[in-house]
Amino acid sequence: xxxxxxxxxxxxxxxxxxxxxxPYATLRDELANAARGLGRRLLNPLARLDxxxxxxxxxxxxxINLEVKEGARVGIxxxxxxxxxTLLKILSRITAPTTGRVMMTGRVGSLLEVGTGFHPELTGxxxxxxxxxxxxxxxxxxxRKYDDIVAFAEIENFLDTPVKxxxxxxxxxxxxxxxxxxxxxxxxxxxxxxxxxxxFQEKCLGRMTxxxxxxxxxxxxxxxxxxxxxxCTSALHISAGEMISYSNDVDGVIQGYLSKxxxxxxxxWERGGLEHANPYFSPKRFYVASCEGQPLEMPIRADQEAYxxxxxxxxxxxxxxxxxxxxxxxxxxxxxxxxxxxAGDGTLVRLKPGSHVLRCRIPPRLLNEGVYQLELIGGLHxxxxxxxxxxxxxxxxxxVQGRNSDSVYWINKRPTLLAPVLPWTDDAGKSKSTx
Amino acid sequence: MQAKPTLIIEAGRTERxxxxxxxxxxxxxxxxxxxxxxxxxxQTAIGVLxxxxxxLLTMVVFTIVFGRLAELPSEGVPYPILVCAAxxxxxxxxxxxxxxxxxxxxxxxxxxxxxxxxxxxxxSTMIVAFVDFxxxxxxxxxxxxxxxxxxxxxxxxxPFFVLVAAAAALGTxxxxxxxxxxxxxxxxxxxxxxxxxxxxxPVGFSSSVVxxxxxxxxxxxxxxxxIDGFRWSLLGNGIRLYLPGFALSMxxxxxxxxxxxxxxxxxxxxxxxxx
Numbered sequence: 001x002x003x004x005x006x007x008x009x010x011x012x013x014x015x016x017x018x019x020x021x022x023p024y025a026t027l028r029d030e031l032a033n034a035a036r037g038l039g040r041r042l043l044n045p046l047a048r049l050d051x052x053x054x055x056x057x058x059x060x061x062x063x064i065n066l067e068v069k070e071g072a073r074v075g076i077x078x079x080x081x082x083x084x085x086t087l088l089k090i091l092s093r094i095t096a097p098t099t100g101r102v103m104m105t106g107r108v109g110s111l112l113e114v115g116t117g118f119h120p121e122l123t124g125x126x127x128x129x130x131x132x133x134x135x136x137x138x139x140x141x142x143x144r145k146y147d148d149i150v151a152f153a154e155i156e157n158f159l160d161t162p163v164k165x166x167x168x169x170x171x172x173x174x175x176x177x178x179x180x181x182x183x184x185x186x187x188x189x190x191x192x193x194x195x196x197x198x199x200f201q202e203k204c205l206g207r208m209t210x211x212x213x214x215x216x217x218x219x220x221x222x223x224x225x226x227x228x229x230x231x232c233t234s235a236l237h238i239s240a241g242e243m244i245s246y247s248n249d250v251d252g253v254i255q256g257y258l259s260k261x262x263x264x265x266x267x268x269w270e271r272g273g274l275e276h277a278n279p280y281f282s283p284k285r286f287y288v289a290s291c292e293g294q295p296l297e298m299p300i301r302a303d304q305e306a307y308x309x310x311x312x313x314x315x316x317x318x319x320x321x322x323x324x325x326x327x328x329x330x331x332x333x334x335x336x337x338x339x340x341x342x343a344g345d346g347t348l349v350r351l352k353p354g355s356h357v358l359r360c361r362i363p364p365r366l367l368n369e370g371v372y373q374l375e376l377i378g379g380l381h382x383x384x385x386x387x388x389x390x391x392x393x394x395x396x397x398x399x400v401q402g403r404n405s406d407s408v409y410w411i412n413k414r415p416t417l418l419a420p421v422l423p424w425t426d427d428a429g430k431s432k433s434t435x
Numbered sequence: 436m437q438a439k440p441t442l443i444i445e446a447g448r449t450e451r452x453x454x455x456x457x458x459x460x461x462x463x464x465x466x467x468x469x470x471x472x473x474x475x476x477x478q479t480a481i482g483v484l485x486x487x488x489x490x491l492l493t494m495v496v497f498t499i500v501f502g503r504l505a506e507l508p509s510e511g512v513p514y515p516i517l518v519c520a521a522x523x524x525x526x527x528x529x530x531x532x533x534x535x536x537x538x539x540x541x542x543x544x545x546x547x548x549x550x551x552x553x554x555x556x557x558x559s560t561m562i563v564a565f566v567d568f569x570x571x572x573x574x575x576x577x578x579x580x581x582x583x584x585x586x587x588x589x590x591x592x593x594p595f596f597v598l599v600a601a602a603a604a605l606g607t608x609x610x611x612x613x614x615x616x617x618x619x620x621x622x623x624x625x626x627x628x629x630x631x632x633x634x635x636x637p638v639g640f641s642s643s644v645v646x647x648x649x650x651x652x653x654x655x656x657x658x659x660x661x662i663d664g665f666r667w668s669l670l671g672n673g674i675r676l677y678l679p680g681f682a683l684s685m686x687x688x689x690x691x692x693x694x695x696x697x698x699x700x701x702x703x704x705x706x707x708x709x710x
Contacts, residue, residue, distance in 0.1 A: 011446075014708065027618040027620040027621075028620065030618070089707065090444065091444075092549070092550050093442075093444060093550040094546075094547065094548070094549065094550050094707045095704075095705075095707045095708055096444070096446070096704040096705070097444065097445075097446045098446055098447075099446045100445075100446055101443065101444060101445040101446065102442075102443065102444040102445075103441065103442070103443050104441070104442045104443075104444075105439050105440075105441045105442075106439040106440070107439070107440065108442065110549070110550070112548045112549070113548045116544065116545060116548040116549055117544070117545050117549070119470060119474060121473075121474050121477045121478065122470065122473060122474065122477075126470075126473065129466065130466050130469075130470050133462055133463045133466035133467075134463065134466075134545065134549055134551070135549070136463075136549075136551075138462055139462055139466075162477075185439055
């Protein structure tokens with residue numbers, strides 16, 4: 001396959017002016033600075049002009065060497081301010097690089113914003129043509145796609161209404177509809193995927209998948225890791241303007257990014273001194289482990305086998321002992337409690353004196369993406385709490401990230417507490433039997 | 436299948452195919468001009484009549500002040516026509532200059548989110564002023580018909596002077612537009628230039644009232660050449676062109692346009708960074 005994009009030593013620097021907070025200068029300031037500089041020079045002709053003290057070079061992007069094959073779909077990830085947008089802007093020719101060069105083969109189209117150039121006074125129809133032209137479509141091309149755009153945006157009845165009278169939902173739908181019909185050889189997209197209400201978001205993502213599968217080269221910036229996983233064939237991780245990794249192993253790059261960025265929260269608890277020590281149940285370690293018992297690195301994937309693990313010592317047997325954990329969302333909502341005694345049948349594990357490693361499997365694809373807190377709870381049933389919820393009990397934090405579903409219809413994080421994948425059937429053929 | 440175009444972006448190098456690019460984006464040029472024309476008179480009650488009313492009223496006032504009260508010479512043509520033939524190019528220049536000067540800042544969002552040859556923005560705003568100019572030409576035609584004054588063969592040169600007026604507006608406008616991106620001071624320069632320019636250009640009077648020894652210096656204002664040219668081409672044989680001054684004005688217009696373009700092209704790569 002041929003190369004669609006190649007960059008060599010690409011870099012972009014900005015001059016930061018410390019004395020001026022506003023991005024644009026005023027002539028007065030420039031003149032005043034010049035006069036000040038001149039004055040200093042006259043007073044002290046031997047001193048070097050200290051221009052460097054007021055200006056600082058900031059490298060937004062440095063030494064980017066990329067090679068993107070035709071038809072590749074590259075997801076670009078990194079924190080805010082890492083230089084992702086700067087890279088896209090250089091590739092879209094909006095801003096010029098300070099160093100290096102770029103070679104691109106094919107027609108380039110970029111979507112850095114939805115609805116660029118929309119004019120509130122113009123009608124929906126007029127804006128379709130204007131926006132299309134701004135995105136680089138020809139008049140003939142827009143005319144050809146016009147009906148599709150209108151249908152996609154679901155605004156048939158408002159085509160002759162100025163967009164300033166549109167609801168924000170209609171506005172965004174129209175804007176995205178025009179963007180979604182841009183079909184260049186190389187498409188550059190900056191986090192404009194998820195707009196509008198939930199059903200429209202699904203539509204947007206569906207359209208993105210369609211575009212991705214049509215053999216175009218796509219560069220795609222997003223903070224949505226599942227979208228990157230679903231849509232991209234390779235991933236680029238940028239941090240502080242530099243390439244950290246670029247590979248076809250999308251999962252690997254994402255893991256690298258996430259592990260760097262998760263705030264170091266305790267995903268394992270270990271007893272330091274004598275706290276929580278009691279004869280019935282003295283916890284030593286509390287963590288989430290793999291099937292084989294290895295403590296897991298955070299974040300874990302939603303479909304990963306994960307076991308809440310409690311290592312403890314029992315001195316004195318008590319048949320009323322119940323041990324378990326409470327699971328909270330980051331916002332503090334308690335999702336559930338689980339005790340070792342819950343099953344209630346013969347499988348009950350009696351905690352005799354000695355060492356124990358209690359394990360409880362977290363059902364895969366139950367938790368949504370996000371951060372959760374686990375508290376070790378338990379006590380002597382109907383007698384006393386040994387580990388009362390919210391009372392400074394051993395606590396760990398886990399993070400679930402990605403792989404909520406294999407379905408292309410489920411790419412975005414859902415706005416729900418849980419995100420189970422449940423089985424569905426169509427019983428139309430069996431309906432007689434239920435009469 | 437068509438061979439795919441190859442694009443090379445290199446640091447510190449201006450676009451190689453600038454003019455070809457400009458041509459390729461001509462549709463966007465039409466659309467931007469079309470947008471500005473559409474938007475201009477949206478939600479106005481009398482719409483396009485504004486293009487007639489403004490020059491008409493100015494003309495009436497100037498005729499009274501300069502023709503009646505100051506009793507300045509009228510070069511053998513009715514005073515309203517003398518004023519009108521100057522008012523039209525002046526208003527064309529003034530509005531084109533002002534709109535070009537503000538065009539980049541006014542389209543900041545476009546510049547920072549999409550690519551196209553930046554020259555399209557100021558160039559397309561010229562069209563709005565030009566359309567207004569064409570509409571207001573109706574006044575002049577009506578006036579000349581009313582007074583029974585018909586232009587001779589010199590009217591053939593008229594399009595040339597329109598072009599010069601456009602070049603003067605674009606040249607100065609490009610300077611201001613590019614400077615305005617970095618130094619917002621220049622947005623205050625625009626109304627100032629327009630206001631002062633109206634009085635130092637020979638709009639309300641004939642440039643022959645300027646004493647002979649000062650006329651060359653007077654022609655440093657390029658609009659002097661443009662306005663004289665308009666009168667010369669439209670108002671019949673009574674008008675003589677002061678050639679040295681006219682030549683100077685033309686040279687200055689060319690210089691303004693070239694330097695304006697050069698400055699614009701030199702700075703346009705950084706527009707998105709500083710706007």
